[in-house]
Amino acid sequence: MFGFLKKKLGEVISRFSEKATETLVERGSTGPSRKEATWEAKEEKKEELKEEKQPAAKPVPAARKAEEVKAEVKPREKEKEEKKEAKEVIREEPKKGFFGRITSTVTEAVTTTRISEARFEELFLDLEITLLENNVAVEAIDKIKADLKGSLVEKPLQRGKVEEAIRKTLRGSVEGLFTSGYDLKEKIKEIAAGKKPAKIMFVGINGSGKTTTIAKMTKMLQDNKLKVVIAASDTFRAAAIHQLQEHADKLGVKLIKHDYGADPAAVAFDAMKYAEAHGIDAVLIDTAGRLHSNVNLMAEMEKVARVAKPDFKIFIGEAITGNDCVEQARKFNEAIGIDGIILAKADVDEKGGAAISVSYVTNKPILFLGTGQGYNDLMPFSAEAVVESLGLAA
Ligand SMILES: Nc1nc2c(ncn2[C@@H]2O[C@H](COP(=O)(O)OP(=O)(O)OP(=O)(O)O)[C@@H](O)[C@H]2O)c(=O)[nH]1
Ligand SMILES: [Mg+2]
Incomplete structure (x- = not known):
C-alpha cells in the first residue's frame, strides 16, 4: 500500500525544500541577491585575471629603503593570502550548489530562510497534484495545506533543515487525519x-x-x-x-x-x-x-x-x-x-x-x-x- 504515493511524496518534498531554499538566496535579508552574488563572483574573477596579467614587479629605485619596499609588498601578499584562504574555504565545503557556496562565504549571518505565502502557494501546487493523483480527498488536501502553511509561511526556517521541517509538519498533519480507533x-x-x-x-x-x-x-x-x-x-x-x-x-x-x-x-x-x-x-x-x-x-x-x-x-x-x-x-x-x-x-x-x-x-x-x-x-x-x-x- 502507498507504494506509488510514497515514491512521489519523497520526490515532491525534496523539490519543495530545494526550491524553498533557492528562495532564500534570492530573498536573503542580509545576504546578496542572486544577481548580486553572480556580480560579486564576476568581479572576483576579473580581479584574479588582472593580477595574473600584471607585469613582474617594477624595478625599485635603489634609493628606497628595503623596509619601505617590504611594507608595500606585505599588504598585497596578505590580501592575496586571504583571498586564497577564502577560496579554499569555498572548495572545502560539501556540495551546496553554486549559490549556496557564495552566500555562506560572503556572509555567515544568513542562517534562516522564510517562505512567502505566494511562494508557498506556488510550491504547494506540486504536492497538491501528487495528492490528487493518488486519490486523496480535497478536504484532506485542504487540511494538509493549512497545516503546512501554518508551519512554513513566513516562519524562520533553519537553513539546511527545510526538508526536515516539511517532513515533520507533513507527518503531524497526516497523523491528524485519523480519528482514533478502538479495539x-x-x-x-x-x-x-x-x-x-x-x-x-x-x-x-x-x-x-x-x-x-x-x-x-x-x-x-x-x-x-x-x-x-x-x-x-x-x-x-x-x-x-x-x-x-x-x-x-x-x-x-x-x-x-x-x-x-x-x-x-x-x-x-x-x-x-x-x-x-x-x-x-x-x-x-x-x-x-x-x-x-x-x-x-x-x-x-x-x-x-x-x-x-x-x-x-x-x-x-x-x-x-x-x-x-x-x-x-x-x-x-x-x-x-x-x-x-x-x-x-x-x-x-x-x-x-x-x-x-x-x-x-x-x-x-x-x-x-x-x-x-x-x-x-x-x-x-x-x-x-x-x-x-x-x-x-x-
Ligand atoms: N485482494 C483482496 N480481495 C478481497 C479482499 N476482500 C474481499 N476480496 C475479494 O473481493 C470480492 C468481493 O468480495 P465479497 O466479500 O463477496 O464482497 P461483498 O461486499 O460481500 O459483495 P456483495 O455481497 O456482492 O455486495 C471477492 O472476490 C473477494 O475475494 C481483500 O482484502 N483483498
Ligand atoms: Mg456479500
Whole structure:
C-alpha cells in the first residue's frame, strides 16, 4: 500500500525544500541577491585575471629603503593570502550548489530562510497534484495545506533543515487525519460479559468485500476465544447465502438464514435470538451490497439497523476505489451513522488515497485493513504504520 504515493511524496518534498531554499538566496535579508552574488563572483574573477596579467614587479629605485619596499609588498601578499584562504574555504565545503557556496562565504549571518505565502502557494501546487493523483480527498488536501502553511509561511526556517521541517509538519498533519480507533474485540468482550451478544452490522456497496470481511472477522474472534453466529441478511443476491454458508462451514460457525427475498431485518432478529439462547458472544450481520444513490435500498438498510439495533455499524469500503470509497462512506454515514470503517483490498491499492482521507471526511476510525482473500488477511489499522509507509516516520 502507498507504494506509488510514497515514491512521489519523497520526490515532491525534496523539490519543495530545494526550491524553498533557492528562495532564500534570492530573498536573503542580509545576504546578496542572486544577481548580486553572480556580480560579486564576476568581479572576483576579473580581479584574479588582472593580477595574473600584471607585469613582474617594477624595478625599485635603489634609493628606497628595503623596509619601505617590504611594507608595500606585505599588504598585497596578505590580501592575496586571504583571498586564497577564502577560496579554499569555498572548495572545502560539501556540495551546496553554486549559490549556496557564495552566500555562506560572503556572509555567515544568513542562517534562516522564510517562505512567502505566494511562494508557498506556488510550491504547494506540486504536492497538491501528487495528492490528487493518488486519490486523496480535497478536504484532506485542504487540511494538509493549512497545516503546512501554518508551519512554513513566513516562519524562520533553519537553513539546511527545510526538508526536515516539511517532513515533520507533513507527518503531524497526516497523523491528524485519523480519528482514533478502538479495539473491536475488546469492546465485543465487554458487551458479551453483560450476558448479551454484541451485534455488528456490515454495510457497503456491491462487491466491496463485506462477506469476505465477515469471514475474516469470524476467524479473528474465534482466535480470541469468542463465539460467533452469522446472520445472512443479504437476501437480495442469489449466491449470497450460498457464499456465506461455505464460509460458515469452513469456520465451523452457525449461519442463520431465511429464503431469498426474505426480510433481512427478520434474519438479523432471529440470529440475535439464537445468540442469546446459546451464549454466543457476537452476531455478525451480512447485508446486501447497495449503491448509496439507491434510495429504496438505503431505506431498507436503515430498517435493518432500526430493528437489529447493532452495537457497531461497520462500513466496508474498497480501498482501491479512492475518492469513490470516501464518498460512499460519507453517504452511508449520513444514512445510518457508521461506527467504524474497514478498508478491504488494501493489498491491491498502490495509491492509498482512501486510507488517508476516509477517516478525516467521516470523522470515524478505520479499524482494519483487508489485505488479501485469506481468513487471516485482516490487519488492525495503525496511523503510525501509514506514516511509516509514506516514508514520513521520524
Ligand atoms: N485482494 C483482496 N480481495 C478481497 C479482499 N476482500 C474481499 N476480496 C475479494 O473481493 C470480492 C468481493 O468480495 P465479497 O466479500 O463477496 O464482497 P461483498 O461486499 O460481500 O459483495 P456483495 O455481497 O456482492 O455486495 C471477492 O472476490 C473477494 O475475494 C481483500 O482484502 N483483498
Ligand atoms: Mg456479500
